[in-house]
Amino acid sequence: MTEFQLKYGCTPNQKPARLFMEDGSALPIEVLNGRPGFINFLDAFNGWQLVTELKRATGLPAAASFKHVSPTSGAVGLPMSERLKKAAFVDKVKGLDDSPLALAYARARGTDRMCSFGDWVSLSDVCDLTTAKLIKREVSDGVIAPGYTPEALALLKEKRQGGYNVVKIDPDYVPAPIERKQVFGITFEQGRNDFVIDERLFENLPTANKTLPESAVRDLIVALINLKYTQSNSVCYAVDGQAIGVGAGQQSRVHCTRLAGTKADTWQLRQCDKVLELPFLPDLPRAERDNAIDRYINKTEEDVCAEGNWQKYFRYRPDPLTEQEMRDYLDKITGVSLGSDAFFPFSDNIERAHLSGVSYIAQPGGSVRDDAVIECCDKYGIAMAFTGMRLFHH
Numbered sequence: 001m002t003e004f005q006l007k008y009g010c011t012p013n014q015k016p017a018r019l020f021m022e023d024g025s026a027l028p029i030e031v032l033n034g035r036p037g038f039i040n041f042l043d044a045f046n047g048w049q050l051v052t053e054l055k056r057a058t059g060l061p062a063a064a065s066f067k068h069v070s071p072t073s074g075a076v077g078l079p080m081s082e083r084l085k086k087a088a089f090v091d092k093v094k095g096l097d098d099s100p101l102a103l104a105y106a107r108a109r110g111t112d113r114m115c116s117f118g119d120w121v122s123l124s125d126v127c128d129l130t131t132a133k134l135i136k137r138e139v140s141d142g143v144i145a146p147g148y149t150p151e152a153l154a155l156l157k158e159k160r161q162g163g164y165n166v167v168k169i170d171p172d173y174v175p176a177p178i179e180r181k182q183v184f185g186i187t188f189e190q191g192r193n194d195f196v197i198d199e200r201l202f203e204n205l206p207t208a209n210k211t212l213p214e215s216a217v218r219d220l221i222v223a224l225i226n227l228k229y230t231q232s233n234s235v236c237y238a239v240d241g242q243a244i245g246v247g248a249g250q251q252s253r254v255h256c257t258r259l260a261g262t263k264a265d266t267w268q269l270r271q272c273d274k275v276l277e278l279p280f281l282p283d284l285p286r287a288e289r290d291n292a293i294d295r296y297i298n299k300t301e302e303d304v305c306a307e308g309n310w311q312k313y314f315r316y317r318p319d320p321l322t323e324q325e326m327r328d329y330l331d332k333i334t335g336v337s338l339g340s341d342a343f344f345p346f347s348d349n350i351e352r353a354h355l356s357g358v359s360y361i362a363q364p365g366g367s368v369r370d371d372a373v374i375e376c377c378d379k380y381g382i383a384m385a386f387t388g389m390r391l392f393h394h
Helices: 038-058 082-087 100-111 129-136 150-156 214-228 253-269 286-298 323-330 348-355 370-380
Strands: 003-006 017-020 029-033 062-067 070-076 119-123 140-145 165-169 178-183 186-191 234-239 242-248 336-340 358-363 383-386
Touching: 029 150, 038 062, 038 070, 038 119, 038 140, 038 165, 038 214, 062 100, 070 100, 070 214, 082 100, 100 119, 100 129, 100 242, 129 150, 214 234, 214 242, 214 336, 214 358, 234 253, 242 253, 253 286, 253 323, 253 336, 253 348, 348 358, 348 370, 370 383
Parallel strands: 119 140, 140 165, 336 358, 358 383
Antiparallel strands: 003 017, 029 165, 062 070, 062 119, 070 242, 178 186, 234 242, 234 336
């Protein structure tokens, strides 16, 4: 296939639209089902790069949940605790522990379930039946992988009344070293960002704490690879092999840190007893549960515990999660890693990161206020590495 006709571009009025290779060669993809759109393919190709880099860096199968050209999370296939499984709604999934790829997807999809609603899935490995079962039950636009087992493909083809988008990509495809795009009829050209993210980035630690355990190195790598494919400005919190909070596309660095920190806090609080024990109505769909959990934790839009509201979600009225209870829970958390795609210009970023249990940071460095940022890290015993490399993505 040398060309793929798209229904339209980013919006329905943008026609015609197509995919093709400038040199006339065959596309490195095969559409096995459905008809993916312009934004679907943007998510697919960015997500594919993310998961292949995660696997290359960690040696573990990886998955990403993408939405509007930024990841909600990218994760690797590490075992999940029973508490995390319950928070991610996968505690009753049979065979989950036997599939590292399914574990990676359960982590990625379970991180920010509200933002993942209607996502694009990217998988580093051949999609197996367990992973396909997880994908089939979620609201999703499509999936890209290097292959599918016959059973997995048959199951995915049933999704969305047979219209679910399933794309196979050639794992050996290597893009040209120069990339181009047009804006306002003007062509931009640059070298591809083939910068390798690995443990060598963390050798320069200007902070008093210079200890980075292997788990922190892994999580900083996860954070930075997620940032490499996140719309800038961006900050990413990561722990236990997965991104737990991504703040994308913010003009202010501290706004990135706050946004991602709020998402990371919500992920942490989903695992507290009060949230895990919410008395949901037995037939309440998962998406409605996600919305209710978010409102219960973040006190937004609707007080789900109020009279007249709780009856829509719960068997009985739950006790609210108080600000003090949330603070007490979050104050016990440590060991979270934080990556930033550019330097921190002020120490307020560190103050906000500390509130979410950050113990390890990787950022390029190079601000005129580096000393103040280092001093703030030292105040909290945070180990921070200067990578010397920005990871802007647009």
